[in-house]
Amino acid sequence: xxxxxxxxxxxxxxxxxxxxxxxxxxxxxxxxxxxxxxxxxxxxxxxxxxxxxxxxxxxxxxxxxxxxxxxxxxxxxx
Amino acid sequence: xxxxxxxxxxxxxxxxxxxxxxxxxxxxxxxxxxxxxxxxxxxxxxxxxxxxxxxxxxxxxxxxxxxxxxxxxxxxxxxxxxxxxxxxxxxxxxxxxxxxxxxxxxxxxxxxxxxxxxxxxxxxxxxxxxxxxxxxxxxxxxxxxxxxxxxxxxxxxxxxxxxxxxxxxxxxxxxxxxxxxxxxxxxxxxxxxxxxxxxxxxxxxxxxxxxxxxxxxxxxxxxxxxxxxxxxxxxxxxxxxxxxxxxxxxxxxxxxxxxxxxxxx
Numbered sequence: 001x002x003x004x005x006x007x008x009x010x011x012x013x014x015x016x017x018x019x020x021x022x023x024x025x026x027x028x029x030x031x032x033x034x035x036x037x038x039x040x041x042x043x044x045x046x047x048x049x050x051x052x053x054x055x056x057x058x059x060x061x062x063x064x065x066x067x068x069x070x071x072x073x074x075x076x077x078x
Numbered sequence: 079x080x081x082x083x084x085x086x087x088x089x090x091x092x093x094x095x096x097x098x099x100x101x102x103x104x105x106x107x108x109x110x111x112x113x114x115x116x117x118x119x120x121x122x123x124x125x126x127x128x129x130x131x132x133x134x135x136x137x138x139x140x141x142x143x144x145x146x147x148x149x150x151x152x153x154x155x156x157x158x159x160x161x162x163x164x165x166x167x168x169x170x171x172x173x174x175x176x177x178x179x180x181x182x183x184x185x186x187x188x189x190x191x192x193x194x195x196x197x198x199x200x201x202x203x204x205x206x207x208x209x210x211x212x213x214x215x216x217x218x219x220x221x222x223x224x225x226x227x228x229x230x231x232x233x234x235x236x237x238x239x240x241x242x243x244x245x246x247x248x249x250x251x252x253x254x255x256x257x258x259x260x261x262x263x264x265x266x267x268x269x270x271x272x273x274x275x276x277x278x279x280x281x282x283x284x285x286x287x288x289x290x291x292x293x294x295x296x297x298x299x300x301x302x303x304x305x306x307x308x309x310x311x312x313x314x315x316x317x318x319x320x321x322x323x324x325x326x327x328x329x330x331x332x333x334x335x336x337x338x339x340x341x342x343x
Binding site for chain 1: 105106107108109115128129130131132133134136141142143144147153155156158168171172173174175176177178183185292
């Protein structure tokens with residue numbers, strides 16, 4: 001299916017969840033609670049169609065055709 | 079005992095029940111590299127540092143969040159770049175999820191030219207964020223009325239600007255900063271406009287609880303040395319404020335006694 005990620009078109013397998021997408025993007029494994037399996041903080045947040053998806057819901061949140069995802073992290077500033 | 083340890087041991091900055099030995103809050107904007115930034119942060123002695131929230135890019139090398147975690151520096155996400163309360167609230171929600179903190183430095187900017195806070199949107203966003211359980215560090219104009227409003231809405235700290243962001247003009251209205259401090263019962267953090275160490279010392283002498291700055295260090299010719307300068311400036315200003323300065327006088331006042339002088343023919 002096709003989604004939009006951070007403003008760009010992206011193709012992702014049918015049945016993908018938010019967890020699938022975060023893992024694809026960051027290369028980090030995630031457990032069911034949304035924490036990285038390498039034991040370090042993952043430090044990203046996800047908004048789906050302008051609503052924040054709590055990390056505890058990443059695994060249970062299936063993506064749908066046309067979804068708009070924003071994945072953000074901490075950068076230098078202020 | 080050094081001055082730094084005096085401050086650390088007896089005079090912590092307490093915000094929302096959390097104590098900090100350093101009264102210098104650093105920003106991370108403007109640094110050309112993550113390595114250089116890390117060295118400047120360590121030299122400054124900061125224990126609380128702001129970050130912005132932006133789109134994740136796999137190409138990015140190194141993680142700022144990890145750098146702060148590794149150095150035991152607490153992270154304070156900001157809402158830089160937000161022009162409306164709506165954007166600021168969503169950004170704060172993302173920051174809370176990403177960084178697992180309910181502290182947020184709330185910036186709602188009116189326009190890109192001045193980067194001054196938009197008071198109306200700021201008040202609206204403060205109210206919404208407090209209701210959602212955030213601890214709001216409100217970046218505000220140097221307006222004593224607005225600062226008190228923000229406190230009454232539940233802001234955890236008020237952060238009046240010394241001068242517009244990035245200008246390095248220092249504290250343009252010391253009288254207003256003093257007035258804000260005199261009426262506040264939450265911590266007052268002088269934020270923005272700091273150019274050099276004496277500006278930070280002045281902020282502390284005016285009674286501010288802490289100073290927040292970024293580009294004064296990150297864009298200095300020697301950021302590590304400037305970071306260290308600010309560490310001492312904030313301590314010096316705090317000590318001077320507590321020591322109680324002499325009153326200003328119209329005319330000279332000799333410090334040497336007149337009696338007992340030798341007489342010359």
